[in-house]
Amino acid sequence: MNEQRTAPPRPPFWREYWFEIIWLLLALLGVFLLVERMNLRAILRRVVTEAVRWLARAALHIGQGIITRIMHTTISDAIGIILLLIAMGVLLWRIRWRIMRSSRWTRTVCPLCGSGLHRIHRRRLDRVISLLIPVGRFLCKNPECRWTGLRVTTSRARRRSSRSDA
Secondary structure, three states: OOOOOOOOOOOOHHHHHHHHHHHHHHHHHHHHHHHOOOOHHHHHHHHHHHHHHHHHHHHHHHHHHHHHHHHOOOHHHHHHHHHHHHHHHHHHHHHHHHHHHOHHHHOOEOOOOOOEEEEEOOOHHHHHHHOOOOEEEEEEOOOOOOOEEEEEOOHHHHHHHHHHHO
16 A cells, blocks of 8 residues: 655644744834835834833822721721731632632643643643632543643642552
C-alpha cells in the first residue's frame, strides 16, 4: 500500500501572526502620523487632551464625592463598614480554605467514570481563577468519557492521588 502522509493543518495566518501584524500596523500608523500633511497630529493632540481633561474632571468629581461621604460618616457608620469588610474577608477566606481542602475539588479522578485524569492547557479564565484558588484543567484518560474540568492543584491533592494510585 502506498500511503501518503499529509502535513498537519496549519493555523490560519491571523492566528499564527496576530502579534506581529498588530505591531506592524502600529509602526505604520506612527510613520503615517509623522509624514501626513492633513494636520491629523493637531486633531489627535486635541482629542487626547480633551479626553485627559474629562477623565481628570471625572476623577476629581468622584474624589470629592468620596470625601464628602467620608466627612458625613459617623463613628458608628465607620465601625459598621469596617466590621462588614472584615466579616466578608473572613468568609471569603473560609470559602477558599474549604474548597482547597475538599476532596471533591482536589481528587485527580474523573467525577463521571472514576478513571484517572491528566493535565491539559488551561484557558484564560482558568488563569484568572488561579489568582484566588490554584486550579488546573484536567481531561479524563477514558476515551469514552473525555470529561474535562478544573481541579484544585495543591501538594496535598498530589499526595492524595499518589496514595490512591499505590
